[in-house]
Amino acid sequence: MDLERKLMNELRAFGLESAQILIVDDAPLNHRLLSHVLSDLGKIMSAKDGLEGLEMARQALPHLILLDVEMPGVDGYEVCRQLKANRETAAIPVIFVTAHRDAEHEIAALEAGAVDFIGKPFVPPVVRARVITQLTLKRQSDILHQMAIYDALTDVFGRRYFDMRLNEEWARHERSKQCLGLLLIDVDHFKQYYDHHGHFSGDACLQQIASAFKQCCTGACREVARFGSEEFAILVLDTSQDQLVQLAETLRAAVQQLTIPHGAESSTEVITISIGGCAMVPDGADPVDIVCASDTALAQARQAGRNRAVIVPAAHSITQ
Structure with a gap:
């Protein structure tokens, strides 16, 4: 019981009670027995066969799956392989439930993607220990994944993840011949603001701006990232130049309406942003082209007096 108490404490510490x-x-x-043993750990869902299990996994995205090996139709090995082949369900840990514990079956299960086994007949303390251990490991993995993807200060995507997403979407838009948009955003006179108000106020300012961006960019087609110390980037999928112009103006106005007092020597009383952007169909070009085009447009916005957006058409951004 000391082991279970320790595991349960770890589970609560990771917010998975x-x-x-x-x-x-x-x-x-088997459903009744396992549900009885695990009922205090959370919500127990049941699927009577492999196909139903695949569908429920895609819809509910559970923290853990207990999967019988021998089922009619699609067996457990194939279900596990399909789960691991799906990007949405690949990270869900799978524990096989099986009466076979010989090397051949264990190797097949591991090759299919399982993380552990529960033997039949069930031994309740062992079942609980294995399940709690995998739930704890899953939460630890999720936290590391979160840290790798998101910027710790602003809770928007980090630069490394943004670069990966840009490459992915560039390739996808090249295949579909759809227009991809990018906005690069700079907080105007932020160094003066930071020097005048200090570290904590500077961080709070960036957090407020990032929050405003997220509110303006709801939905899967707009991805906000921190691009530099006071720079942000927004990847806009399946868009047009007109839509990009409208979004840029919405973002600019949203930040100005935050009315964050600048306080330092500046041409503006409140914090504002400058935006440079480009919309293009990736046709034989490189992802760096849209970044360079947007950066050039951002420089034009700064030179024109800041607190404005400059969106350049693809024809002006790439030398074919």
């Missing part, structure tokens, strides 16, 4: 666990098994008795 109410996990979602999906049981995929064609035997009702």
